[in-house]
Amino acid sequence: MFFCKKTGIILNRNYSEIKEGLIVGLSDTLLKESIDTFINNDMTDTKPTILIVDDEINNLQLLKRTFRGSYNILTASNGYEALDVVAKEGDAISLIVSDQKMPQMEGTEFLKKVNETHPDIIKILLTGHQDSDIIVSAINDCQLYQYILKPFEPEELKVAVSNGLKKYELSSRKTLIMKDLKELFYKTIKSISCALDAKDPYTHGHSLRVTLYSLILASKLGLTDSALEEIETAGLLHDIGKIGIPQAILCKQAKLTDEEFEIMKDHTCRGEKMIKNVKKLHAVASWLKSHHERWDGRGYPCGLKGTEIPLFARVIAIADTYDAMTSTRPYRKALPHEVAIQEIKRCAGMQFDPELAEIFVAHEAEIKAAKENPEEYYEKLSFLQKYINSAEAMLHLNQQT
Numbered sequence: 001m002f003f004c005k006k007t008g009i010i011l012n013r014n015y016s017e018i019k020e021g022l023i024v025g026l027s028d029t030l031l032k033e034s035i036d037t038f039i040n041n042d043m044t045d046t047k048p049t050i051l052i053v054d055d056e057i058n059n060l061q062l063l064k065r066t067f068r069g070s071y072n073i074l075t076a077s078n079g080y081e082a083l084d085v086v087a088k089e090g091d092a093i094s095l096i097v098s099d100q101k102m103p104q105m106e107g108t109e110f111l112k113k114v115n116e117t118h119p120d121i122i123k124i125l126l127t128g129h130q131d132s133d134i135i136v137s138a139i140n141d142c143q144l145y146q147y148i149l150k151p152f153e154p155e156e157l158k159v160a161v162s163n164g165l166k167k168y169e170l171s172s173r174k175t176l177i178m179k180d181l182k183e184l185f186y187k188t189i190k191s192i193s194c195a196l197d198a199k200d201p202y203t204h205g206h207s208l209r210v211t212l213y214s215l216i217l218a219s220k221l222g223l224t225d226s227a228l229e230e231i232e233t234a235g236l237l238h239d240i241g242k243i244g245i246p247q248a249i250l251c252k253q254a255k256l257t258d259e260e261f262e263i264m265k266d267h268t269c270r271g272e273k274m275i276k277n278v279k280k281l282h283a284v285a286s287w288l289k290s291h292h293e294r295w296d297g298r299g300y301p302c303g304l305k306g307t308e309i310p311l312f313a314r315v316i317a318i319a320d321t322y323d324a325m326t327s328t329r330p331y332r333k334a335l336p337h338e339v340a341i342q343e344i345k346r347c348a349g350m351q352f353d354p355e356l357a358e359i360f361v362a363h364e365a366e367i368k369a370a371k372e373n374p375e376e377y378y379e380k381l382s383f384l385q386k387y388i389n390s391a392e393a394m395l396h397l398n399q400q401t
Contacts, residue, residue, distance in 0.1 A: 047072050048165050049089070053082040053098040053110065054126075063097065066154045067161065079105030083113060090118045094168045095161060100127035111142035119143060120171060122164040124157075126150060185280065186384040193236040196243060205374060206323055211235030212370050212378045213319035213360075218312070219381070220359050229383045231312050234284045236384075238291050238316050241271030253330040265300050268292055287313040291320060294351045314353040318344060318360050321351070326371060337368045 049072040054060045057077070064073050074089060076082035079102060086093065096114065100107035111123045125138055128150040138144040145164050148157060193207040214235040218228055242250060245267055249260050256264060268289050276285035290304060290313035297305030309317075325340040335343075341364045348357035360367065370377040 048094040048168075049074060049092045050095045050097065050161065050165075051076065051082065051085055051089075051093050053077075053079065053096065053102070053107070055099065055102040059099065063157075066157060071161075078102055079107070079110035079113075082110055086114055086118060086121075090114075090121070093118070093121055095122040095124065095164050097124045097126065097157070097161065100125055100129075108138045108142060111138065111144065115142050120168070120175075122168045124148065124160055124164060126152070126157075189233055189236050190384070192240060196239055206327065207236050207239060208378055209323045209327075209371070209374050210238060210316065210319045212374055212381065213322055213367060214312075214315050215378075215381045216363060216366055216370060217315050217319060217356065217360050220363060225383060230284060231287075231315060232382060232384055233281070234287045234312055235316060235319065237271070237275065237281075237284065238288055238320065239267060239271070240274055240288065241267035241269065243274075244270045251330070255331055265292070268301050286310055287316065289313075291316040293317070295353055296350045299351075309353075314356055318352050318356055321347075322360070322367070337364070337371060341367075 047070070050067065051074045052060060052063045052067075053076045054063065055077050060075055060077065064075065067073055072092075074085055074093070076085050079098075082096075082098070086096075096111065098107040098111055102110075107125050107127070111125065114121060114123065122145045123142055125142075125144055125147040127135075127147055130149055135144075135147055138147065145167065146160050148160060193211075196207060198204070211232055212235075214231055215228060218231045223231075242264075245264060249256065249263055252260070268291065272285045272289035275281040275288070287310050289301065290309050293299035293302065293304040293309045293313060294317075295306060295309070295314075297303050299309075322340050322344060325335045325343060326337060328334045341361055344352065344357050345361050348354040
């Protein structure tokens, strides 16, 4: 933990402002100033690890002597040997110095392979030829930090390595800060979801189950992990607008009156208004507003029809309806899984996107298994929970070291 005097912000691996129950990210200026302060505070005495790759033994020994005492040095005499070192020690390596002209695998080919698995490692290329094509290729394909022409003065390489490590440190600290902000963001989303479910004992766990069914359905659509993260976020927050609905209406033991139902319907617009100004949730806001629209245009609040309805809203609509049917309410008992599935089939092309409904029904066995053990199943599928667990594990490891 440290206190940034200039910004007045306490940084303890978790830092953002909380406003009205939602995260508001630090401004770019504040974040940059806090990062700079963070970097200027020495957090560790551990020496950086660099990998030196050269097929000439004399050159390898010379380079080792140049950096002896300043860094942890790893060496390799060719590209294949170096790739083995990266595979074993890659997470510890901050910088690579590689010769270009080597048998079996040239330096640029080796660095390109490294970039595919460890893009954050700083890469310096030593070359005896000022070949512009090779240099341009290395910069574009390997994210080369710097190339140095042979012969070179040891001091020139020392400066390049020192500056490269400063860049690596800056990048690493910024990455840690953004990971911490992301972790806090996700934890806040889950807290809001739990608080929402707590308002109505009859819908306890509803947000998690809707998220779970949405993830199962969306995972069959060939979407990216990033898209699945977004739909998970939308599922957890899909009913956030109900926070503004009177408790008497939310928990009414009988069927709602027409007037009460109009108030209840407003939760879609309330939800959109609550999160639309949060940059990371801008797209999610429109899905929250539209998750009660119908394929035939008879839904609310806007009467959207067919593909006018955002895809993820259509996904959540099916998941939301399935959970509503299979959950006990004050005015009726839960329907069996099989009955709910038949209702999804019957309403395909009317209430639901017919293609999505078909996919949902086709995987009804997985849906049923998830329904029976929602928390355990969610733990397996959740991108947000995996991220939080990973961040907490990293924090625990850092505290131990």
